[in-house]
Amino acid sequence: MKHIIILGDGMADWPVPSLGNQTLLQHAHTPNMDRLARLGRNGMLTTVAPGFHPGSEVANLSVLGYDLPTVYEGRGPLEAASIGVELQPGEMAMRCNLVCIEGELLKNHSAGHITTAEADILIRYLQEELGDDRVRFHTGVQYRHLLVVKGGNKQLDCTPPHDVPLKPFAPLMVKPLTGEAEETAACINDLILRSQELLANHPVNLARVAAGKDPANSIWPWSPGYRPQMVRLSETFPQIGRGAVISAVDLINGIGVYAGLRRIDVEGATGLYDTNYENKLAAALDALRTDDFVYLHIEASDEAGHEGDIDLKLRTIENLDRRIVGPLLDALTQWSEPVAVALLPDHPTPCALRTHTSDPVPFALWHPGIEPDEVQTYDELAARNGACGWLKEAEFINLFINNE
Numbered sequence: 001m002k003h004i005i006i007l008g009d010g011m012a013d014w015p016v017p018s019l020g021n022q023t024l025l026q027h028a029h030t031p032n033m034d035r036l037a038r039l040g041r042n043g044m045l046t047t048v049a050p051g052f053h054p055g056s057e058v059a060n061l062s063v064l065g066y067d068l069p070t071v072y073e074g075r076g077p078l079e080a081a082s083i084g085v086e087l088q089p090g091e092m093a094m095r096c097n098l099v100c101i102e103g104e105l106l107k108n109h110s111a112g113h114i115t116t117a118e119a120d121i122l123i124r125y126l127q128e129e130l131g132d133d134r135v136r137f138h139t140g141v142q143y144r145h146l147l148v149v150k151g152g153n154k155q156l157d158c159t160p161p162h163d164v165p166l167k168p169f170a171p172l173m174v175k176p177l178t179g180e181a182e183e184t185a186a187c188i189n190d191l192i193l194r195s196q197e198l199l200a201n202h203p204v205n206l207a208r209v210a211a212g213k214d215p216a217n218s219i220w221p222w223s224p225g226y227r228p229q230m231v232r233l234s235e236t237f238p239q240i241g242r243g244a245v246i247s248a249v250d251l252i253n254g255i256g257v258y259a260g261l262r263r264i265d266v267e268g269a270t271g272l273y274d275t276n277y278e279n280k281l282a283a284a285l286d287a288l289r290t291d292d293f294v295y296l297h298i299e300a301s302d303e304a305g306h307e308g309d310i311d312l313k314l315r316t317i318e319n320l321d322r323r324i325v326g327p328l329l330d331a332l333t334q335w336s337e338p339v340a341v342a343l344l345p346d347h348p349t350p351c352a353l354r355t356h357t358s359d360p361v362p363f364a365l366w367h368p369g370i371e372p373d374e375v376q377t378y379d380e381l382a383a384r385n386g387a388c389g390w391l392k393e394a395e396f397i398n399l400f401i402n403n404e
Contacts, residue, residue, distance in 0.1 A: 001367060002339045003240075003401060004284060004294040006328070007063065008320050009056065009249075010302030010349030012361045012380055016310060024310065024351070025362070025379040028317040032326035033364070033378035036343055040366030042375040042386025045396045047347055048358035055160065055223065055356065056302070059346035060255055064295075065397035066230060074154065074225025078254030079146055082263070085138055087227040092152030094188075094224045095251075096137065096145040097161050098122060098216035101196065106169040109161035109306065110143040112214030113272065118204050119143060122216055129198050130191055140250045142271065147221045149188070153181040156188075158222035162306050163355045174221070188221050195219040232260030233293065237401045243293035246283050248275060252297045261295060271299040273316050277323035285331055288339060293401075298324065305349030313351055340367035342400050343378065360390065365400055 015021040025033075047059040049068050057075045061068060076093030080086075087093055098119055100107040111119075120139045127137040138146040157175040164172055173192060176185040196218045199205055205215035234240045245256030246264045248271035253263050266283045268276025275298070284296045298320055304313035325343065332339045344363035347356045362383030364375075373387035384390075388399065 001403060002288055002292050002337065003342070004288060004296060004328075004339060005063070005342045005344075005400070006320075006324060007060070007295065007297045008301055008317070008343070008345050009297060009299045010305045010347060010356070011317055011320070011345040012348035012359065013305065013313070014348070014350040014352060016351070018310070023380050024313055024317060026377070026381065028314050028321070030317060030321040030325075030378060032321045032329060033343060034376065036325060036329065036341065036366050037364040037375050037378040037382065039372055040341075040364050040370055041373045041388050042362065042364050042378075042383045043388025044360040044383055044386070044390045045344060045363050046358075046360045046390070046392040049393070052358075053160070054347050054358040056249075056346055057223070057251055057255070059356075060252060060297075062393070063344070063346060063396065064233065064255070064259060065236065065394035067393070071228050071230045072225075073228040075223030075251055076146065077225045077227050078258070079140060079144065079250040080138075080148070080254065081257040082250035082252075082254035083138055083140055083146060085146060085148065087148070088150075090151055092149045092154050092184075092224050092226060094147045094149070094152075094158075094221040096147040097220040097222070098143045098145065099161050099218050099220045100214040100216065101169055101218045102214075104168045104170065105166050106161060106164055106172070106220070107214060108165055109220070110303075111216030112208070113303075114143050114208070114216045116141050118208070119145065119216065121204050122199060122202060125202065126195060126198065126219065130194060135187075135191065141248065143216070144250055145219075147188075147191070147219070149184065152187075152224065153178070153184040154224040154226065155181040156185055156224055158224065160222050160355075161220045165306075165354055169218075191221070192219055228258060230258040234260055239401065240293045242291045243295070244287040244291050245295045245297070246280055246287070247295075247297035247299070249297065249299050252295075256295060261293070262291075272303055273300045273312055273319070275300055277319055281324050281327055284328065296324070301345070302349045305351050306354055308351045308354045310351045338368045340365070340400065340403060363388070363396065367403060
């Protein structure tokens, strides 16, 4: 049996008073997700282990069954793998956002969702001005980029920028956790302040401001680490001889690289509400014809949650239902070869909070011949009564892949 995981990043949410205290998954029109839940078996999954920050790197590694204390090295090294940067011994990688600073406030974590083309110009400029034998900047996608520091010490207290919209940025700059990390923290904070001087009047930003857009007027490095020690999924699950990852997010593609999954780039995949759902679905179906496992990641709901936009997040959930889940189920029911389907978020991104939480997330599993439970809808409350119960660590992926 083949397997596909549909990961709706950040779909889960809290009850919303304006929606009659329903969550967004409860309120959204999702007949296809409900069909999956009704035909299959459901449960709840804790994706953030105690002591870990509820970042997407933590949650997605958990979904795939990796032991976080063993493999976790921060977000930077995973994104390095995605963009083809081979980390050498002693090199520390950090996710490096382009952000918008307004006055003393960190206005947003995405520089108003700057385009990759604009960002590439700015990152190349920063490499020319700030890069040297020790420090390197690498372009990623949209606002998500990479900073590599040779000899950097990862014992740092770094604040994810999406956790602190509209907060003063200065108190949130990098802090050393040990004496040995003081020099690294000072180096990174100096890069932040120098980037602000360099980017303030760059032509790209002047053009964005003239067009009424937020400028990308600062870098914000965070989530440091070294090359992780991850085994391929095929080593844990021999039935996965070949697998693929489909995502517009470097972080997820990087996890896929270390997990031994081939990366499939999809035209029109943006990581936002305007992503090309149809192309991603077509890529997933094509991959299932040749591969044993597909990890299909959709970022849009997470970004809507970070913006605190309830209507937009509802639309992203309904798009996932109508443009991915429904057509996928319709297609697979016509196949002679059985395919197992899992649907879940990695973590909640409540619109009221505008950042991630570590609350458990609902999941639904279906494959031909599965004995359904009594759950009729796909949402955070219904899944609590599912036959799969409340899972943690590698229990979900073991249940899914082994069709237990």
